[in-house]
Amino acid sequence: VEWHIYYMHAHAPDHTYHKILNDLDHSPDASLREKLAELERSFYISLDRMIGRIAEAAGEDAIIAIVSDHGACPTEPGFKGLRVNLILEKAGLLKFADEEKKVIDWSQTLAFEDRSSYIWINLKSRYPDGIVDDSDYEKVRWEVINALHSYRDPGTGKSPFAFVLRREEARLIGLHGDMIGDIVFGIYPEAPGEHGRHIASGEYSIGSMKGLLILKGPGLKRGFKLENTVNIADLVPTVCYLAKLPVPRDCEGRIIYQALEDPDMHLTELRELEERYERLEETIRVQRALTHSYE
Numbered sequence: 001v002e003w004h005i006y007y008m009h010a011h012a013p014d015h016t017y018h019k020i021l022n023d024l025d026h027s028p029d030a031s032l033r034e035k036l037a038e039l040e041r042s043f044y045i046s047l048d049r050m051i052g053r054i055a056e057a058a059g060e061d062a063i064i065a066i067v068s069d070h071g072a073c074p075t076e077p078g079f080k081g082l083r084v085n086l087i088l089e090k091a092g093l094l095k096f097a098d099e100e101k102k103v104i105d106w107s108q109t110l111a112f113e114d115r116s117s118y119i120w121i122n123l124k125s126r127y128p129d130g131i132v133d134d135s136d137y138e139k140v141r142w143e144v145i146n147a148l149h150s151y152r153d154p155g156t157g158k159s160p161f162a163f164v165l166r167r168e169e170a171r172l173i174g175l176h177g178d179m180i181g182d183i184v185f186g187i188y189p190e191a192p193g194e195h196g197r198h199i200a201s202g203e204y205s206i207g208s209m210k211g212l213l214i215l216k217g218p219g220l221k222r223g224f225k226l227e228n229t230v231n232i233a234d235l236v237p238t239v240c241y242l243a244k245l246p247v248p249r250d251c252e253g254r255i256i257y258q259a260l261e262d263p264d265m266h267l268t269e270l271r272e273l274e275e276r277y278e279r280l281e282e283t284i285r286v287q288r289a290l291t292h293s294y295e
């Protein structure tokens with residue numbers, strides 16, 4: 001089969017870390033920690049073998065990229081869990097119609113989370129069950145911001161929130177437009193959960209939230225460790241640049257020039273072509289002059 005691009009997603013590390021990371025990090029049972037460390041090693045060996053087989057089948061002239069969209073961190077022992085809607089409830093900004101099933105009573109709710117990193121103001125102008133007037137938008141937003149900033153985890157006494165931003169300020173982390181929440185927040189790597197709302201640069205104990213990027217292939221540096229920060233969105237334009245493909249419309253990333261053997265490869269090629277073209281023109285000119293002299 002002729003192919004140009006092959007891509008796949010391996011979910012094993014993500015799924016496995018949800019199951020084992022906390023025990024692997026700090027289970028009081030040393031033999032369990034050892035067994036889990038063995039399990040961790042074995043799934044990396046298995047993934048490595050799979051990648052090896054794919055790379056071999058792809059051949060030497062293929063560009064190979066191994067990329068992750070996030071890392072994972074264990075939760076600091078003692079953290080009691082983090083339910084943003086409960087924080088909003090305590091601050092009087094949200095009411096549950098059913099406390100047990102956590103069903104929201106929209107007629108008494110000013111703001112709510114959506115299980116991502118966003119908090120939304122229950123605006124009349126936006127939702128059929130909205131109760132907040134546009135004129136109260138800023139006031140309610142500040143109540144939410146203040147509630148998040150003053151919250152302390154009852155187990156550790158720490159604030160889980162690494163940042164709380166208003167939507168128009170979220171460009172700082174590359175977010176903008178109507179699709180993002182009225183308030184955008186990020187939590188510390190040691191706060192509850194293995195990954196999700198945690199800040200992408202976070203590191204805690206044996207974990208790291210940083211993504212992985214390994215590149216190999218023609219035009220790419222070998223044995224080189226990138227020091228600059230790259231974004232997952234940078235992969236596509238970089239591969240396009242190397243493969244001489246047009247960059248897709250709406251592509252947000254940048255070419256990772258630092259990973260390229262010759263960042264000016266296309267310019268170098270263009271200069272060579274220009275020189276050859278000039279020589280060709282010169283040859284044609286000389287030949288024309290010669291034929292003229294024979295006439």
Ligand SMILES: [Zn+2]
Pocket residue numbers: 014069070
């Ligand atoms: Zn994931």
Ligand SMILES: [Zn+2]
Pocket residue numbers: 014015018195
């Ligand atoms: Zn996950």
